[in-house]
Amino acid sequence: MLCGLSKPTGGKASVAGFDIARQSEKVKQHIGYMSQKFSLYEDLKVKENIRLYAGIYGLSEKQIKEKGERLMHRLNIYDEQNTLVKQLPLGWKQKLAFSIAIIHTPDIVFLDEPTGGVDPLARRQFWELIYEATERGITAFVTTHYMDEAGYCDRISMMVDGKISALGTPKELKENFNANSIDEVFRTLARGAQRGE
Amino acid sequence: MILKYLIEKEFKQFLRNSFMPRIALMFPTVIILVFPWVATMDVSNINVSIVDRDVSTMSRRLSDKIAGSSYFNLTEYTDNYKQALDDVEKGKSDIIVEIPQHFERDINTIQHAAIQISSNGVNALKGSIGSGYLQNIAADFNADLGTKQGVTVSTPFSVNIQDRYNPTLNFKLFMIPALMTMIIIMLCGLLPALNIVSEKEIGTIEQINVTPVNKAAFILSKLIPYWLMGFIILTICFILAALVYGYTPKGSFLTIYAIAILFVLVMSGIGLIISNYAGTMQQSLFMMFFFMMIFMLMSGLFTDVRSMPDWAQDIAFFNPPRYFIDTMRSVFLKGGNMMDNSHNFIMLFAFAIMTNAWAMLSYRKQV
Numbered sequence: 001m002l003c004g005l006s007k008p009t010g011g012k013a014s015v016a017g018f019d020i021a022r023q024s025e026k027v028k029q030h031i032g033y034m035s036q037k038f039s040l041y042e043d044l045k046v047k048e049n050i051r052l053y054a055g056i057y058g059l060s061e062k063q064i065k066e067k068g069e070r071l072m073h074r075l076n077i078y079d080e081q082n083t084l085v086k087q088l089p090l091g092w093k094q095k096l097a098f099s100i101a102i103i104h105t106p107d108i109v110f111l112d113e114p115t116g117g118v119d120p121l122a123r124r125q126f127w128e129l130i131y132e133a134t135e136r137g138i139t140a141f142v143t144t145h146y147m148d149e150a151g152y153c154d155r156i157s158m159m160v161d162g163k164i165s166a167l168g169t170p171k172e173l174k175e176n177f178n179a180n181s182i183d184e185v186f187r188t189l190a191r192g193a194q195r196g197e
Numbered sequence: 198m199i200l201k202y203l204i205e206k207e208f209k210q211f212l213r214n215s216f217m218p219r220i221a222l223m224f225p226t227v228i229i230l231v232f233p234w235v236a237t238m239d240v241s242n243i244n245v246s247i248v249d250r251d252v253s254t255m256s257r258r259l260s261d262k263i264a265g266s267s268y269f270n271l272t273e274y275t276d277n278y279k280q281a282l283d284d285v286e287k288g289k290s291d292i293i294v295e296i297p298q299h300f301e302r303d304i305n306t307i308q309h310a311a312i313q314i315s316s317n318g319v320n321a322l323k324g325s326i327g328s329g330y331l332q333n334i335a336a337d338f339n340a341d342l343g344t345k346q347g348v349t350v351s352t353p354f355s356v357n358i359q360d361r362y363n364p365t366l367n368f369k370l371f372m373i374p375a376l377m378t379m380i381i382i383m384l385c386g387l388l389p390a391l392n393i394v395s396e397k398e399i400g401t402i403e404q405i406n407v408t409p410v411n412k413a414a415f416i417l418s419k420l421i422p423y424w425l426m427g428f429i430i431l432t433i434c435f436i437l438a439a440l441v442y443g444y445t446p447k448g449s450f451l452t453i454y455a456i457a458i459l460f461v462l463v464m465s466g467i468g469l470i471i472s473n474y475a476g477t478m479q480q481s482l483f484m485m486f487f488f489m490m491i492f493m494l495m496s497g498l499f500t501d502v503r504s505m506p507d508w509a510q511d512i513a514f515f516n517p518p519r520y521f522i523d524t525m526r527s528v529f530l531k532g533g534n535m536m537d538n539s540h541n542f543i544m545l546f547a548f549a550i551m552t553n554a555w556a557m558l559s560y561r562k563q564v
Contacts, residue, residue: 003407004562024562029409039404043210055202056408 002141003033003110016107029057032101032109032138036116040097042086046077049085050100057104071099091122098129108139115149127152147183158186160193199410203418207392211422217388225380225430229437232376233369236499243327246273246281246290253301259312259338263294268330285317292316292327304342362530373444374525375498377434378460378518382492385427385461387485389419390468394481397472406562416557420465427461428454447532453525455535459545460521466552467517473559492518520544 001008002015004024013020016030040049050071054064072078075095077088085093094114102109111130115123127149130140142153150156151170158166158173166173166189170182177185211217247260264271272290273281284290295313303310314331316324363370396402405415431454438444446453467488475481495509496502496518502510513519520541527533535542 005403005406025409025411028407031407033404033407035400035403037400037403039400041206041210041401042399043213044206048206048209052202052206053408056199056405056410058199058409 002027003031004028030107032104032106034094034097034101034109034111034114036113038090038093038097040085040093040100043084045082045084046072046088046096047081049096050103053100054103059104067103071103075099091118091125094118094122095126095129098126098133102133102138105136106138108141109133111140111142113143113145115144115146123149147181147186150186151182156182158189160189165189165192200414200417203410203414204421207418207422221384221426221430222433224384225377225433226437228376228380229373229434230441233372233442236372236376237368239368240323240326241268243269243292243323243330244272244290245269245292245294245327245331246275246284247271248275248278248281248293248295250276250298251296251300252276255301255304256296259296259335260294262338263331263334266330266334268327285315290317291320291323292331294331369442370444370530371526373438373442374529375522377431377438378496378498378522378525379493380430380434381427381457381461381521382464382489382518384430385423386464386468386489386492387482388426388468389423389465390472390475390481390485391478392419393469393472394475394478397476398478412557412560412562416469416553416560419469420462420553423465423468424458424461427457427465431457444529446529448528448534452528452533452535452538456521456524456538456542456545459542459549460517462549463517463545463552466549466556469556470552470559473556473561492516495519497522517545517548520548 002013002020004020004027007024008021015027018024018026018030020027041052044052047068050068051064054067059067069078072081075092077083077092077096080088080092085096088096098109098111098114101111115126118126130142130152134140142149144150153170155169156166156173157164166176166185168176173182173185174180177188179185179188245263247263249256249260260271260274263269273284275281278293278295281290281293281295285293293313293315295315297311297313300310300312312335314328316328318324393402396405435445435450468485471481471484471488475484491512493499495505495513496516497513498518502513502519505513524533524538524541527538531537
């Protein structure tokens with residue numbers, strides 16, 4: 001809904017300063033999105049995927065070339081630029097997908113369970129990329145099942161039965177719930193859930 | 198220009214796919230090389246049994262005339278009707294010609310004799326056309342008799358049939374334009390539909406839907422490549438038809454390409470509409486096949502629309518291939534030009550606008 005994929009039935013929300021109900025196309029110009037299902041074009045080369053999305057977001061040919069090269073250098077896949085995306089290992093794919101999602105330097109990037117099925121090392125590297133992005137002023141909005149990952153964030157919102165039941169910095173949450181870790185906070189909240197498994 | 202990048206992507210994907218370019222070439226080749234020989238309603242090789250109860254010079258002469266015709270194979274020459282009927286029942290024979298007793302005597306004395314033609318109606322076409330041919334042979338025989346014996350047979354008028362536009366009534370010339378239409382229906386209608394649905398299934402469409410790509414650009418990026426492909430395929434068909442059958446349109450290629458611009462657009466538009474409503478490949482294929490049947494059987498491809506019942510003609514009015522086939526035949530056989538086919542142009546133009554507008558409106562970036 002926040003990315004403009006589903007239509008809200010009621011209520012009010014704004015993303016990057018635009019109303020999601022009425023200005024969903026405007027929202028789309030200012031966000032990046034990476035789904036949990038890998039969704040770059042597998043039958044296109046690394047370089048071609050970058051070119052396609054950079055082009056879609058209106059970057060000029062010069063920018064596409066510069067940004068693309070910087071991106072491939074950063075991910076250490078410069079030598080793989082002519083490899084079809086489907087031949088890359090999952091960890092690389094995810095990093096590539098993320099980098100492409102922020103190629104136009106959006107205000108905010110939505111990451112939907114980005115590290116599912118990725119090994120711990122690749123997960124670490126992935127979070128480094130997220131931190132780099134936030135340093136450049138891009139807000140990262142992450143959903144995750146891993147509570148240790150949640151601890152990397154500046155602000156956490158926990159939802160139980162579709163309602164936000166806790167919201168704050170990791171430190172605040174731990175203090176409020178008298179817990180040692182985010183995982184404990186989560187367990188406390190989850191116990192109160194009405195909905196079955 | 199977002200569109201540029203999207204189209205670039207479509208072409209890369211299409212050409213990289215090892216399957217698609219090949220099938221796109223194979224399809225028209227096979228259809229043009231093989232089907233004109235097969236999809237023919239020319240009736241030949243009709244098996245005929247002759248029951249000759251007269252066994253006279255005259256009855257022999259008639260039998261020889263029938264057996265000598267290129268349309269018929271004489272399977273049985275007998276004096277027993279039951280045996281001939283048996284042949285028909287066993288499928289060995291299609292038509293029985295019975296020459297009665299005293300055939301020769303009656304002709305010589307009262308100058309009137311009858312023969313009986315019974316045809317197997319299971320294959321209605323073969324039966325009716327076969328007995329038609331036989332009647333002609335009999336009439337011919339009659340005329341021969343008159344001249345040979347110096348008897349003036351009273352023929353108040355004679356019918357002399359001249360077929361215009363396709364003088365030899367060559368069925369291939371009739372079918373080839375229709376087969377070309379079929380190729381366009383199949384490739385340009387089906388492929389864009391499958392393309393979008395496969396993006397839905399893989400999930401890549403979701404990524405596109407969160408970008409600022411607008412509906413029109415997305416739909417156009419799917420349409421334009423198949424539009425071009427339609428032209429390439431049509432051109433291949435023309436080249437093959439010219440090389441293999443020496444068949445070139447009497448009218449101008451300009452007219453054909455002009456109407457093809459519209460028709461390919463209509464077909465891809467319909468494919469796109471279907472893809473917008475179908476969630477899976479299976480659904481879209483099934484829907485497309487359903488429409489394909491209507492497109493082919495109700496468009497005059499095989500059978501003339503004007504001989505259909507009124508209600509079917511009403512349905513055919515909304516059947517875009519009908520207008521294209523009509524123009525194709527008109528240009529190929531009669532040398533028709535744009536003015537002659539203005540009605541078809543107008544109809545297809547209307548369909549093109551309607552279907553593509555519908556495709557763009559029904560494509561939802563948001564659910």
